[in-house]
Amino acid sequence: MKLFITVPREVIKQPLIAQVVLETGVLINVERAHIDSTEGWILIDIPDAEGDRISARLIERGVDVKKLEKAVIHDEYECVECGACISICPQEVFSYDEDYHLVITDDRCILCGRCVPACPHQALSIRQ
Amino acid sequence: MEKSIDEINTRIRDGSAVVVTAEEMPDIVSELGEEGALREIDVVTTGTFGAMCSSGAFFNFGHADPPIRMERLWLNDVEAYAGIAAVDAYIGATQESTTEGATYGGAHVLEDLVSGRQVELRAISKGTDCYPRRTLTTDLLLDDLNQAIMVNPRNTYQCYNAVTNQSDRTLNTYMGTLLSNTGNISYSGAGLLSPLANDPTLSLIGGGVPIFLGGGSGMVIGEGTQSSPANGFATLMVSGDLKEMNSDYLRAASITGYGVTLYIGLGIPLPVLNTDIVRNTAVRDEDLVTSIVDYGVPRRDRPVLRTVTYAELKSGSVEIDGEMIRTSPISSFSMARQVAGDLKARVEEGAFTLALPTMRINNQKRNRPMRETARTPRVREIMNPAVVTITENELVKTAAKKLLKGETNHLPVIDREGRLVGIITTYDVSKSVLRDGDALTVSEIMTKKVVTISADEAVDLAAQRLEQNNISALPVVDSSRHVIGILNAVDLGKLIQRRWQP
Structure with a gap:
């Protein structure tokens, strides 16, 4: 599962992820992150079974943790299933089923946003 | 059978x-x-x-009172071709809105009409004895049009x-x-x-x-x-x-x-x-x-x-x-x-019967490229072949002298074989003086990833490359990356201005 961590100013300089990895032994995969001097966010991927434990540890360290769900907003009316989103997504979120209908596996999404401008029908947006 | x-x-x-x-x-x-x-x-x-992309529709709007011969017209701010007299027009799918740019265009006007949405028609004319009206604005539905023929x-x-x-x-x-x-x-x-x-x-x-x-x-x-x-x-x-x-x-x-x-x-x-x-x-x-x-x-x-x-x-x-x-x-x-x-x-259901062509299409035809009588100028024709270059191990001070003497802002950096390995600009030199004085060598301050162009490319491509990279000069290189000239944005600007002046 993916967790979206918002890091407030007070703890921005701490090695949050490294500490949680050492304490729990869980391999945390940092998929995207943005940190500057005043605030930051980190998108991590962890085994589903470890969700509660990792969330709890992170929250103890003073960050806000949200489980990433339904990251891709898909406008089914605008979408014509042209497939322009399929090959440009680095996470392979989009695919066709056997009947060439678009399937969105959005638990893979890392919020990169590349699909948004790539859709000719403006049918995709990313939940912020 | x-x-x-x-x-x-x-x-x-x-x-x-x-x-x-x-x-x-x-x-x-x-x-x-x-x-x-x-x-x-x-x-x-x-x-x-x-x-x-190559799609569109002819419209007849019906006559207004007093009547107008529309010379230019817009549907939801997308211009349609009005050079077919009075109240006829052709809207092309790719024509873009004058107010919303690439997010709305002729195709959107067609979709709006087909979806039953209202579209605003604006038209202007110089006014004639037979068609005295000069401006017109009205809201129209697809049903209001006499014809809408794709x-x-x-x-x-x-x-x-x-x-x-x-x-x-x-x-x-x-x-x-x-x-x-x-x-x-x-x-x-x-x-x-x-x-x-x-x-x-x-x-x-x-x-x-x-x-x-x-x-x-x-x-x-x-x-x-x-x-x-x-x-x-x-x-x-x-x-x-x-x-x-x-x-x-x-x-x-x-x-x-x-x-x-x-x-x-x-x-x-x-x-x-x-x-x-x-x-x-x-x-x-x-x-x-x-x-x-x-x-x-x-x-x-x-x-x-x-x-x-x-x-x-x-x-x-x-x-x-x-x-x-x-x-x-x-x-x-x-x-x-x-x-x-x-x-x-x-x-x-029997709702659609078939027909053979009344006019056959020649299946032997082959599309030809455009005959261009005025050849697009090539980079070779406007580049400066007398390009001043510098080698990697020379001092920044030498670079400064060359820049001043050559009255240029860009110095391509070459290796011993004359191949391009970097570029330095007057800005890089000024910055290095502030940082470490003038004891540095060129290789320490140069930009190693150089955007280049070859001499046989069209100048239009050079213009696009300058713009995309937000730079003002392009070293011109041959296939083995030897620097054979430099193309300056100013020279390019002059040329393009000349070409498009009526």
Whole structure:
């Protein structure tokens, strides 16, 4: 599962992820992150079974943790299933089923946003 | 055995015609054989749904009181061509809004009208004795127009190149986003369902043939613009009544970095008259071959990387140089199926009869490139061949002297063999003086990733490259990266200004 961590100013300089990895032994995969001097966010991927434990540890360290769900907003009316989103997504979120209908596996999404401008029908947006 | 079009139409009218889609046909022919399929099947329906930029519609708005001869007009701020007098106009799908740019265009006006939404018409005129009115503004619905006739000059390509991008920059093209370094492959077309792929000799498709267009009925006018049947790239000019269409099959799109286009559903029912037609309509994706072309090369004739079948393209990945590259279409196969299926139902219901072309299309024609009488200037013609360069190990101080003496802001840096290895600018030199004095060498302050151009490229490409990289000069290099000149934005600006001055 993916967790979206918002890091407030007070703890921005701490090695949050490294500490949680050492304490729990869980391999945390940092998929995207943005940190500057005043605030930051980190998108991590962890085994589903470890969700509660990792969330709890992170929250103890003073960050806000949200489980990433339904990251891709898909406008089914605008979408014509042209497939322009399929090959440009680095996470392979989009695919066709056997009947060439678009399937969105959005638990893979890392919020990169590349699909948004790539859709000719403006049918995709990313939940912020 | 042969069947006549009249026999087939009689069966359609009495509801006994056997109709299948072009997707069902190959297996039927495999099972029944060509003669068997000819006996069993009366009609094969085809369909495609994709971006068809060369589309638009003629309108007649009716006369206002006092009347106006519209000289220029806009529908929701999208200009339509009014040079056809009085209250007629043609709106092109790709024309962009004067107020909203690439997010709204002619295609959106068409979709709005078809969806029953109101559109604002604005028109201006100089005023004449017979048409005294000078300005006009009114809101119109599709029902308010006397005629709204879609006429698409170039639709439903028989086949289209698949594209990739071997350059190091992501490209935004009419084929969608093309990731850098062969990051993906984009293709278009419905493959085995595509109308012209099922009649490659144009024996059945020609002027006067009834078609499904945008959910309504229409017909083939004849050969489309840029049609090139002799090498498998035929196109059709088609027409249909916009008032019969619906937004399931007519959708505006806006492709990032390219602009507005229209997605439209087009299907053609083919009568099964003889075994040649059976064979043609039994085509499979495995039989349909196209080329993968590198759009990283900004020229008309782009390098072909390999040939590929639609079956391979649809599989989701294709090998290029030993690497599996992901593919995706920009046209909708599920919608193409829906077009062919909807058309099949209409023929089965007896609502759609068939006709042979009243005017055949010449299937030997080949498209030609433009004859250009004024050749686009090449980089070689405006570059400065007396380029001042410097080598890596010289001092920044030497660079400063050269910059001043050469009255230039850019010094290409070369190695011992004269090959380009970097560039420094007056800005780099000034910055280095502030930082570490003038004891540094050129290699310590130079930019190593240099944007270059070759001498035989068009100056337009040079202009685009300068703009994209936000730089003001381009070293001109030969194939072994020897610096043979420098192209300055100022010289380029002068040239382009001269070219476009009336």
